Amino acid sequence: MLRPQATATREVICLDGVWNFEIVADAATEEWTELLSPKTQIPVPASYNDILLDHGIRDHVGWVKYQRRVRVPRSWTSEHVFIRCDAATHRGRIYVNDKLVADHQGGYTPFDANITELVSAGKEFCLTVAVCNELSNETIPPGSIEVLANGTRKQKYLHDFFNYSGLSRSVWLYSVPQRSFRDVTIVTDTVGENRTGIIKYEATCSESVDCEIRVTVADENGNVVGCAHGERSEIEIESVHLWQPGNAYLYKLTLYLHRLDDNSLVDEYSIDVGVRTVEVKGSQFLINNKPFYFTGFGKHEDTPIRGKGHDSAYMVHDFQLLEWIGANSFRTSHYPYAEEVYDFADRHGIVVIDETAAVGLNLGIASGLFGKKAPPTWSAETMNVTTSIAHSQNIRELISRDKNHPSVVMWCIANEPASHEDGAREYFAPLVKLTRSLDSTRPICFSNCVLATAENDLISDLFDVLCLNRYYGWYEHTGDLETAEHELETDLRTWQTKYGKPMIMTEYGSDTMAGLHMTNPGPWSEEFQSSMLEVYHRVFDRLDSVIGEHVWSFSDFQTSAMVFRVDGNKKGVFTRDRRPKLAAQALRKRWVERKNDAL
Ligand code: GCB
Incomplete structure (x- = not known):
């Protein structure tokens, strides 16, 4: 579509x-x-x-x-x-x-x-x-x-x-039009040390008999720099302007469907194309053959009054805040966002980890919090074959919708599933296969929760990047940052040794009431949030395989009513109305310095 x-x-x-x-x-x-x-x-x-x-x-x-x-x-x-x-x-x-x-x-x-x-x-x-x-x-x-x-x-x-x-x-x-383009897939590559760009396209039409597809690629000044014809082809762009994190460049690929008899135009459709490559090599994540370190957040589509309603003013403001704080990326936790968000990320060089809506496939988390024994997550009565069909559909629709966005560098097919419970591998192996068959050009991941450790997790070998969500010092060892630092390092080192894959901390943070200050930082204070992030950063800097840090969360957001939520989740580095908490300053210092070092 x-x-x-x-x-x-x-x-x-x-x-x-x-x-x-x-x-x-x-x-x-x-x-x-x-x-x-x-x-x-x-x-x-x-x-x-x-x-x-x-x-x-x-x-x-x-x-x-x-x-x-x-x-x-x-x-x-x-x-x-x-x-x-x-x-x-x-x-x-x-x-x-x-x-x-x-x-x-x-x-x-x-x-x-x-x-x-x-x-x-x-x-x-x-x-x-x-x-x-x-x-x-x-x-x-x-x-x-x-x-x-x-x-x-x-x-x-x-x-x-x-x-x-x-x-x-x-x-x-x-x-x-009656005869029209139905779908277009774009894949890009580079050769000659990134000097020449390659744009591969494949188009399908409702009816193309007696018609010809013609394709042009224009640069940002509107000059045509390449052309081709046919349902699929490759276009070479000499001295290519790459799409780079923080330095986006978009070519416009336009498809024309012409009648062969009188050459009249039957259909026209355009797509913005960013020429870039993505690859996982050893424990590195490469964009355009250069190691990339993710800095940023897990976000939500969440604003006062509108809830999840898309709002361009909030969207542009959020991207401003990302730039201000030195973030280069975010994860669309925990569902595909409005398409306008990806357009904006494409245009402004922000990197996106694109997530399906598969959140909550884990009966252990909720039960664990209330000390109840959890039923098995993967069973005929709980998450079953029909759930997995719905999940496949989610993956298909996500990839079909977002496959042409250069900002999207990885698919995240689930958040915190019970990947350590019996049945997890049988559930996930076909989904991983499906994802790779739909797009072989992007790495894939899922966000792992603490219940699934490096020892008992059953699926991480199927994925390219280890994405870990951890809350030492918050849900575990609450307030004790010394133990948190030790536990976190031990945990990450175990994963590093066992898998040797790149690791992103896709969630870490603490609930923080804006305006609550303490000289001796305790949980819920702005000082505690800042100190906790610093502790985590020290650990990341000691580990070679850590290739990214996404704080949970970008801004405070609404949840269902719970005793440990005060008008929602308060782990935002910004409040729900996007005012910075103290931690924003520490993040800004770290990430802006990192950005400058990378230049
Ligand atoms: C998580 C979830 C996220 C929650 C967060 C929290 O692990 O992935 O959706 O909001 O923890 O704050 O508890």
Whole structure:
């Protein structure tokens, strides 16, 4: 599925705005396409939970409906017309007038429907999008629904962020010519010590009989520097400008579909291309054949009021903060982010570890916290074959959506799964195989949790980079940084010796109440967060295989209600409204120095 784009042959209308909105009380008896009154209205894009003041809506479990009228431009007489939702969390159904045209499971990837036969140029139609936020042991991410004594349904889940729901990204109406490009895959390489760039493309079309594909590559000044023709080919760029971390350069590759008889243009589509290579060699991560050290954060899409709603102002501001603090990268913990975020990372040279929504595949963590014995994670009743089918689908959709972004250098296929429990290898081996078959050019990883040690983990040999999440000094040995330093070093050295693979600390940090200061730094104070990060950094600097540090987390974020969360998770180096805590200064000093040394 190609993203909507306005070109000489395609048009796009953004349907963002205020839509009519209603909670579905009973899905079994619901009239899905009846007209909604404008009594309750809600913005798109935004999670609906925190917009209205009604607790029933905030904590609703099940379906809601969004509705608006849409007019098809009168000039769209011979084109195919599509509707696309960039995301509906976690399941979305699109109705055009009375007809269901799409039903998609998975809350963070796009889906669309060809509605040509149902609409007419110049006429209006009623667009209803129903969205369901239920999670089960067979969805990604997983969850379960508890029915309370009074009949209220409560969504329980195993991830540490609020189950924000709704249409959190844009909705589009767009046109595509009858004969059109369907998909494009770009892979880049370099030869001659990075002096010559190679852009390989492969395009598929709906119908290409009697047509020819022509391709041009233009530099940032618009000068054409290469061309080719056919469904797949390679284009050489002499004296190439590489896409580099902190120094992005994007070529524009444009595909044209021409009729052979009269040479007329049938379709046109463009993609920004960054020429760069990625490789894992020994214990190094190479970008453009040079060792790369990741500095940055695990992030969340999370802002006040909008929840997970994409917001360009927050996005640009977040990238400003990344630059200010000297970060060169982030992980899209714990789901694929809005596509605009990857465009921005491509444009501004920020490196991305791109993660699926597979978070919470670990029944031991939640049970462990409350001292209960956990059921096995991998079993017919818990995470089973259907879960793994949903997980495969998640991987397919992530790679198909993000494969052409130069900023994406690695796929992370799960966060903190029970990789030490029986069944983990049987669950993950096929997923690793699938990921590699979909993209052989990028390394893959998963984020490991402390329960799976170098001794008992069953899957790490299948991956290219070891990504470790550790909280010594916080969840373990709380407040005792001396023991934390010792435990962390022992832990990392064991992994280093056993695997010899590159290691990234993909999470480390402590909850910190902005404004809480202590002379003798204790947990929750700003001084403690700073000291804890320093301790971890000392250890990283003593280990050759550590090739990156991603602090948890970029900013404070909302979670479900828990006794150890105060209005959400407070491990942010920035507050939820993006003000720096004390630790930001120490990170800035370390990362900016590192950046300058690398120049
Ligand atoms: C983790 C999870 C992350 C949590 C974090 C925490 O290991 O990966 O989602 O938010 O710990 O703060 O507990």
